[in-house]
Amino acid sequence: MSRAIAILGSTGSIGRSALDVVDRMGGAFRVAALAAGSNLEALAGQIEKYRPRLVSVGARRDAERIRGLARRSGASVAWGPEGAAEVARTEGADTVVAAITGMSGFAPTLEAVKAGRRVALANKESLVVGGALLRREAARSGARIIPVDSEHSGVFQCLAGIERRHLRRVILTASGGPFLKTPLAELRRKTAAEALRHPRWVMGRKVTVDSATMMNKGLELIEARWLFDLEPSELEVLVHPQCAVHALVETADGSLLAQLGPADMRLPIQYALTWPERRDSGLARLDLGALRKLEFRPVDERRYPLFPLARRALREGGSLPVALNAANEVAVAAFLEGRIAFPGLHAVVAAVVEPHRPRPADSIEAIRDIDAEARREARRALPRR
Ligand SMILES: NC(=O)c1ccc[n+]([C@@H]2O[C@H](COP(=O)([O-])OP(=O)(O)OC[C@H]3O[C@@H](n4cnc5c(N)ncnc54)[C@H](OP(=O)(O)O)[C@@H]3O)[C@@H](O)[C@H]2O)c1
Structure with a gap:
């Protein structure tokens, strides 16, 4: 019998690799639900190929744009954070690949954990901002968090x-x-x-x-x-x-x-999906002889x-990792937009983290408040437009 999976962030680098793993596992997995952001073209192709029962996109407008195609393929459409949460809770899907980037991935990952799923976790930011909460909820629901990050x-x-x-x-x-x-x-x-x-x-x-x-x-x-x-x-x-x-x-x-x-991220993704089994993926193997040297040095x-x-x-700990992550997300977005230079990444994060005095961050509400506050502080540290 094949196992049903849901993928959060299906149009991203990890999401697409996870679907490639599904293809390589010869029917061992079927795709029950997909959540994406705004890449409708990629999502449309995935809907036609994998025929999920439920798909979610970031914005309502995009949900309207994809509704016709989804209906023809037998999928219902949701949107926004609640849509991603629905995908995370999809009935019958025993495994959820959590691969939305950044803080946006936290709430749907928490939903998957609360629903007691096996969570193949790529979204490291979830554990950074809410590690204690996720562990507590996993202990309560019986969810198993299996890492996808290669390390x-x-x-x-x-x-x-x-x-x-x-x-x-x-x-x-x-x-x-x-x-x-x-x-x-x-x-x-x-x-x-x-x-x-x-x-x-x-x-x-x-x-x-x-x-x-x-x-x-x-x-x-x-x-x-x-x-x-x-x-x-x-x-x-x-x-x-x-x-x-x-x-x-x-x-x-x-x-x-x-x-x-x-x-090759497909290997850790596959292990998170098949664990404790191991299967031949057909992927290239490591040629140690060709490597010749392995170097290690401190940071x-x-x-x-x-x-x-x-x-x-x-x-x-406490609120500090939440503030660090939020400031970093603001800084990276500004760097990608060309608003700050490379050393500005450190300057923006330091402006938030250095004066920060940690306080408890053990509920989703507290985490959201600290995240929002740190984002405001980080934006104040950016140069004016
Ligand atoms: N890539 C890797 O090799 C790798 C390795 C280890 C860990 N990770 C971790 O895995 C996570 C994903 O990384 P990635 O490289 O795959 O990122 P990515 O290529 O940027 O993909 C991010 C995915 O999340 C979706 N998304 C973004 N914001 C969303 C929102 N608000 N609601 C719903 N979906 C949203 C994107 O949708 P659209 O594209 O449709 O907008 C896309 O499907 C990150 O936490 C990263 O640190 C990645």
Whole structure:
């Protein structure tokens, strides 16, 4: 019998890769529901191909535009945050791929968790802003959150069979992004187009800019803290430009376990969908002989000044990760629009995070308030139009 899945963010980089995995799994999965933002052309193709029962788009106007095609394919149409939440709760879908970018992905991810689904989680920002809440709701509903981020999938795989008391630390690897070797003095001239040219991964725009600043790795540390119940002191990052080792786990006796694989998101997506099974995906395998060398080095905080801000948010918790994430979303959008230069990403986030005194953030209302307040502060730190 095939398993029904719902995909939040089906038109994005992860969403499209998830559908490719569905294609490769020979009928093991069927698509029950899809949520997208505004890419109607891509969504229309997905509706015709996968015949979901329910689709959702970001805006009401777009829902009207796609209604005729959806009706002919037997799908009902919803829109906005409530539409995405409906997709997350779709009756009969036991797995939800959570791949909407940023804070917008949080509420639908929470819905999927509350509904007790298996959540294949790509939207790391959900755990950054609401890790404690998501864990509490998962414990209540029986939902299982399985990581899609390649580093966290690596940790998840390394931890299989390791008792918590035997675990000493977890190391996430980072590619270093496109500016790993750029002379520091030249960073201020780097444009959005250059930041979007990632050396190893093809991803959505927001996560690609986050990789260039290393904010992505900071968010991933907070994500790992909640996924694996780790103390901040148990989490480390090493820059590893080859992106072959995704994560390492060190045990009490000093043994290091590593997970390796090609830089292809379809592998961790597939594992999140088939876990605990493993299936042949037909994807290219890692050729270790061709790699020749594996390098690891610590994070240079002068090159990546957002990274220590994220580490502070990891240590202090509460409202700080929410504020960090909100300020970063505002800064990345401004950088992509050409409103601020590359160093402005740090300046905007620092303007919000440095004076922030953490307070509790344990309900969706509190999280939304802190998010909105930090966005206002971040916008005030932007240059006037
Ligand atoms: N890409 C990767 O390799 C990768 C790896 C690890 C983790 N992640 C994480 O996975 C998430 C998705 O990343 P991505 O690279 O796939 O991003 P992306 O290519 O930008 O795709 C984002 C998806 O979310 C949809 N979306 C955006 N805002 C929405 C809203 N308000 N309501 C409904 N749908 C909305 C977009 O729809 P439209 O395009 O139709 O507007 C699109 O389908 C991020 O949290 C990222 O950090 C990505």
